[in-house]
Amino acid sequence: MSKRLYSLAVTMILVALVLAACKPKAPSTPQEFVFGVVLVGPYNDHGWSEAHYTAAQYVTKKLPNTRFVHLDKLNSADRPETTLEQVVDDMVSQGAKIIFTTSDAFLEDTDRVATKYPDIVFISISGDQVLKGTAPPNVGNYMGRMEYGKMIAGCAAALATETGSIGYVGPLINDETRRLAASAYLGARYCYEKYRGLNPDDLKFTVTWIGFWFNIPGVTLDPTEVSNDLLNAGADVLMSGIDTTEALQVAGQRAGQGERVFAVPYDYEGACDLAPDVCLGVPYFNWGPGYVEEVKAVMEGKWTQRWVWAGPDWKDINNRDTSAVGFLKGKALKAEWAAKVDEFIAGLADGSINLFVGPLNYQDGSTYLAPGQKATDEQIWYMPQLLEGMIGPSQ
Numbered sequence: 001m002s003k004r005l006y007s008l009a010v011t012m013i014l015v016a017l018v019l020a021a022c023k024p025k026a027p028s029t030p031q032e033f034v035f036g037v038v039l040v041g042p043y044n045d046h047g048w049s050e051a052h053y054t055a056a057q058y059v060t061k062k063l064p065n066t067r068f069v070h071l072d073k074l075n076s077a078d079r080p081e082t083t084l085e086q087v088v089d090d091m092v093s094q095g096a097k098i099i100f101t102t103s104d105a106f107l108e109d110t111d112r113v114a115t116k117y118p119d120i121v122f123i124s125i126s127g128d129q130v131l132k133g134t135a136p137p138n139v140g141n142y143m144g145r146m147e148y149g150k151m152i153a154g155c156a157a158a159l160a161t162e163t164g165s166i167g168y169v170g171p172l173i174n175d176e177t178r179r180l181a182a183s184a185y186l187g188a189r190y191c192y193e194k195y196r197g198l199n200p201d202d203l204k205f206t207v208t209w210i211g212f213w214f215n216i217p218g219v220t221l222d223p224t225e226v227s228n229d230l231l232n233a234g235a236d237v238l239m240s241g242i243d244t245t246e247a248l249q250v251a252g253q254r255a256g257q258g259e260r261v262f263a264v265p266y267d268y269e270g271a272c273d274l275a276p277d278v279c280l281g282v283p284y285f286n287w288g289p290g291y292v293e294e295v296k297a298v299m300e301g302k303w304t305q306r307w308v309w310a311g312p313d314w315k316d317i318n319n320r321d322t323s324a325v326g327f328l329k330g331k332a333l334k335a336e337w338a339a340k341v342d343e344f345i346a347g348l349a350d351g352s353i354n355l356f357v358g359p360l361n362y363q364d365g366s367t368y369l370a371p372g373q374k375a376t377d378e379q380i381w382y383m384p385q386l387l388e389g390m391i392g393p394s395q
Helices: 003-022 048-062 084-093 104-116 146-160 175-194 223-232 246-256 288-299 335-350 377-381
Strands: 033-038 066-071 096-101 121-125 139-144 165-170 204-209 237-240 262-264 281-285 307-310 325-329 367-369
Touching (some): 033 048, 048 281, 048 288, 066 084, 084 096, 084 104, 096 104, 139 146, 139 288, 146 335, 165 175, 175 335, 175 377, 204 223, 223 237, 246 262, 262 281, 288 307
Parallel strands (some): 096 121
Antiparallel strands (some): 281 325
8 A cells, every 4th residue: 555545544544533523422311210019909909009000100101211010919818928028129130229018018028128228218108117216217108198088988978878877898907997987987977967967976887897908718807798798787888998899899789789879989099980870989099199209209319218198189189190189979979969078178178177176085985086176197197996986896
């Protein structure tokens, strides 16, 4: 090669290198952010677990480049050999940076496994470890103020009953389930008296606990049988406090045989779809906004430990982007009842209706709230007994 050709080749290579260096670099793809969700029941149970699964889907729509991994049916009946630690191990191996454990059945195990993974954030749903000061530093708590939803549901039930008897299908017995059943009772008493002009002391409100959040054959009472028993005993409205929809389905079956019965399911906004003609409405959790807030905080490195008890957005309790708790009216809620429910909701919203004000007694007659005394958050959260007038065991 001549010196001239060699020089020209070197020049061309140098020009190419300069041009390559000046070429804009393609933007790097943001790293995918993974979060985990552990469900106690089936992801499609039309109840508690499906509401959480829906929230996880909501996060992926609201926060770009996020993905969730999940395991459902983590309970002693469906997965007796699987531990929460094993599930978390797998989720962490898949890149999860925050994990939602969505049952009070997971509280102790969540704290235990959190110490194993101090760099992973855990959100213990419905727990109070942070409130009590016992949580590891990487564990937070989140819960919706379903007490309001249950009050509204109780109001709807009281407007519909003709027998003056409401049956409540409860899960296991603890502070959460007692305060939710009590909230339904207080809402029912208020509307029975204020909107119907009837004596609230004449309203029968019976709670039957099945023993867990959903049916486990051979372990719990069968919620289908419990629902039928409550109706056979005179109730004409069934309220559900369990994760699944047996009460609504039984009411639908009985209505199909010509009985005048109604039901109020729980947890999931689409629950009424299973028996719309008897459904008065459903108080439901909208976990999506809370999930987004927690995931975003971890993504941005701004997460701090908190105990969150998130209430409704009183401007619109059914706003999917802002309200942690909602109430969807059902097909069976007549127009005149619906108007009273709206009035009741408005009173809760502006504070003119506060049902946790004394005088209120516990079931054994001891004082819960003295006359005029307003309950604190902790007095509502920790409820050791049902309220006076409720039928059913407190322990």
